[in-house]
Structure formats: C-alpha cells, structure tokens
Amino acid sequence: MKAESEPIADDEWLLRRVPLQYWDSPRAFEPRLLGKNVRDPDISGISFYRESCLTHPEDILAPVPPEKWGNNGIVRIPMALVIELGLSAQLEPDARVKGHVVIPELRAEIHAANKSHLGPLLVILAATARENVVRRPNSIGTVD
Amino acid sequence: MSTIAPSARRSWAILNPNSQRTSSLDELDALISEFQSSSMIEWPELIDELRRIRNYRDDWDGEGTESLDPELVDGAIALAQDLNAEGIPSANRVLAGVNRTLYFEWYATGGYREIEVSTLDHAELRIVPTGSKVADVFVLHRRTS
Numbered sequence: 347m348k349a350e351s352e353p354i355a356d357d358e359w360l361l362r363r364v365p366l367q368y369w370d371s372p373r374a375f376e377p378r379l380l381g382k383n384v385r386d387p388d389i390s391g392i393s394f395y396r397e398s399c400l401t402h403p404e405d406i407l408a409p410v411p412p413e414k415w416g417n418n419g420i421v422r423i424p425m426a427l428v429i430e431l432g433l434s435a436q437l438e439p440d441a442r443v444k445g446h447v448v449i450p451e452l453r454a455e456i457h458a459a460n461k462s463h464l465g466p467l468l469v470i471l472a473a474t475a476r477e478n479v480v481r482r483p484n485s486i487g488t489v490d
Numbered sequence: 491m492s493t494i495a496p497s498a499r500r501s502w503a504i505l506n507p508n509s510q511r512t513s514s515l516d517e518l519d520a521l522i523s524e525f526q527s528s529s530m531i532e533w534p535e536l537i538d539e540l541r542r543i544r545n546y547r548d549d550w551d552g553e554g555t556e557s558l559d560p561e562l563v564d565g566a567i568a569l570a571q572d573l574n575a576e577g578i579p580s581a582n583r584v585l586a587g588v589n590r591t592l593y594f595e596w597y598a599t600g601g602y603r604e605i606e607v608s609t610l611d612h613a614e615l616r617i618v619p620t621g622s623k624v625a626d627v628f629v630l631h632r633r634t635s
Contacts, residue, residue: 367551367585371595372604378588384554414552431623458589461606462627466618469602473620 348398350445354435358425360394360447362475363406366417366483370476372468374421377454390438391448397422399445403480409442416484421475431467500572502613505631512631516576521617521628522596522603529582529596533574536584536594540567543586550586558590565610565632566592581605610634 368374377388386393386409395406403422407415428435433451440446457464503512544563548556566584574580581594587606596603601619608614611632616625 365551365553368588371583371585371593372602373585373587373593376588378553378555381554381556381590384556386553417552454589461614462616462625465604465616466623466625469618470621470623 347401348396348445350396350399350437350439354396354425354437354447355398356426356429359397359422359478360425360428360435361397361400361403361406361420361422361480362392362394363410364419364421364475364483366419369419369483370472372465372472374475375452375468375471377452377457379454379458388448388452388454391436391450391453393438393440394423394435394447394449395443396445396447400443406443409440418481419483420480422478422480423471423474424478427470427474431470433467500575501634502569502572502630502632505629507629514576515572515578515630518573518615518628519576519578521615522578524600524617528598529580531580531582533570533580536581537567537570537574539584540570540592543584543592546586551588553588555586555588556590558586558592559610561610562590562592562607565613565634566594566607568632569605569607569613569630570594605630 364374375392377392378384380387380389397403403420406420407418410418433449435447436450438446438448500515502515504517505512540563544560546557550557582597583595585593587593592607594605603617605613605615611634613630615628615630618625
C-alpha cells in the first residue's frame with residue numbers, strides 16, 4: 347500500500363463513489379457547484395481516491411452515512427486515461443479517507459463555463475466507468 | 491455552435507445564435523436518430539418521471555442538492571411533449587443533474603446525445619460520437635409568451 351504523500355504514478359487506478367441516481371451517466375463526473383446546503387461542492391475539482399492507498403475500495407464510502415452506503419456504487423478509472431484526456435490529479439488529503447485527489451480541470455466553475463468542451467470528457471469517463479465497476483448500488487445489483 | 495428555436499406549432503425550436511433565426515424541432519430527428527438508439531422507455535413515461543422530479547425537495551439526493559425550479563421542469567415537460575409530437579426517438583433516461591438542471595440522455599453504440607435544460611426557455615443538445623473529445627452543440631429556445 348502506498349503512502350498518500352507519494353506522487354501519483356501513471357499506472358495507478360482512481361476510485362470514485364457514484365450515487366445511484368447518477369449511476370451509468372456522465373452526471374457521475376459532473377462537478378457540483380457551491381449551493382446553500384451542498385455538502386461537498388467540487389470547488390477544487392471532482393474527487394477520486396487512489397486505490398493504491400486504500401486497504402479496501404469500500405473505504406471510500408466512509409464520508410457517507412452507513413445507512414446510505416447501499417445507494418452508492420464505486421467505479422475505477424485508470425490514471426493513464428486521466429492523462430490521455432489532458433486532465434491531471436492533485437493530492438488533496440482528506441482526514442476521512444486516505445488517497446484523496448481532485449481533478450482540478452473538472453472543478454465546478456470551469457465546467458459550468460465550458461460544458462461543450464468538457465462534456466465529451468465526462469462521456470468518456472462514464473464509458474470507462476461502465477467497464478470498470480467495483481461495486482454497484484444495491485438497488486441495481488449485488489456487489490461485484 | 492448552431493442554435494435551434496420555436497416553430498409555429500411547438501413551444502421549443504432550434505435557434506441559430508448567429509442569425510437569431512429559429513427552425514423547427516423536426517430537424518433534430520436526423521441528429522438524434524443518427525446513432526439508432528433503442529430506448530425501451532416512451533416519452534409519456536419520461537414525462538411522468540419529470541413530474542416526479544418536479545416534486546423533489548431540497549436534499550433530494552442526500553448530497554444537499556436543492557430542489558429544481560418548477561418552471562424549469564415545466565419547460566422540460568413542454569420540450570418532451572414537443573419532441574414526442576415531432577416523432578423524435580425517446581430518450582433512454584431523464585434525470586436531474588447535480589446543479590439544478592435537467593438532462594435527457596440518449597445512449598447508442600455510435601455515440602451519446604444529451605439535452606440539458608438549464609432554464610425554462612433555454613436548453614442545449616450536445617452530440618458526442620463514441621470516443622470523440624468534441625461535442626456538436628445546438629441551442630434550443632422556448633417561446634414562453
């Protein structure tokens with residue numbers, strides 16, 4: 347297991363939690379703007395977690411209340427694809443889960459102003475996620 | 491970017507942003523049918539889903555997202571009705587996004603299309619061929635008066 351302070355290698359995998367309502371949709375990668383009650387706006391970029399820093403992929407459900415874990419799936423995206431798409435990942439330690447990174451090019455204010463440019467990237471991320479499911483939301487299917 | 495605006499019969503139309511002229515939604519048929527999506531859901535079911543979304547309250551997704559503007563949802567319902575009336579293939583899905591907008595999504599092997607309704611009178615159709623990093627964008631405008 348890697349220390350989260352280690353640089354991100356090109357061959358790593360990044361995990362993302364996907365709520366049921368956005369499962370299998372590019373919306374799973376859409377940055378969330380700041381709202382009056384929004385809990386985790388994507389101010390610095392959408393969140394991922396480095397699989398190599400975690401004991402188990404489901405560790406990334408820690409920020410979610412346990413009674414809502416079943417409403418969340420987990421997908422994995424290769425860092426190599428992130429680079430290929432012209433994106434990057436920056437370390438942004440989160441006390442709740444190790445290995446937290448953000449993709450600064452996919453932060454809310456930039457996405458809102460560049461949907462025609464960034465939209466296709468969300469489509470590619472969603473297609474890749476579809477092929478790399480770690481855990482489905484319970485109401486869709488059982489854990490893979 | 492092209493723009494699509496309202497026809498005489500429909501409330502929504504394609505708007506050309508350069509000329510500000512509008513054309514009928516039926517021009518979307520070729521664009522949306524191009525990839526031969528085969529949705530198992532019909533427009534009336536999608537409209538029912540929109541009516542359900544209209545009743546969302548704040549924090550409907552458990553992430554703190556605010557409810558949608560009912561007028562925006564009504565605009566999306568009008569758009570769905572117009573698309574249905576024009577014989578446009580039904581979307582595979584309609585859903586509320588994370589930023590208080592609505593999306594119609596079409597999935598097919600050849601590509602992906604979405605219409606994002608962002609206000610009661612403005613929407614955008616984005617077409618992304620499979621693997622493409624570029625979207626073709628068309629603006630839709632709704633006549634509200």
